[in-house]
Amino acid sequence: MAELYRFGISLDRELIETFDRHIAKQRYQSRSEAIRDLIREELVFKKWTEGGTVAGAIVMTFDHHKRELVNRLLEIQHDFHDIIISTQHVHLDHGNCLEVIAVKGQAPQVEQLSTALKVQVGVKHLSLSVSAAE
């Protein structure tokens, strides 16, 4: 485990009370853990804007009866094979599929892949969730 570093923060009472109510609702065990998550989130955001390595998952649902859609989605994934770790395909029902694509790569590339898939006609929903990879 990494060495712990402690520091104090000065905040308006109203701000910290609001924050405490907010994190209590989310069931955080401590303020420290909530602040750690905020810092990590901010650093992931920084990687997005500066182009660091991120790891995450693209989750999408699509209508597999849509003409040529499955082929297009496959072609796009082959174009980005170097950042795709694995793809899981689930046949949800007669017409709908769910795909979970695990990715690791430079943030702009991951975003490019996500957008290329999202804009295809027949893709009903797509969400991208990422963490800092290092």
Ligand code: NI
């Ligand atoms: Ni399917």
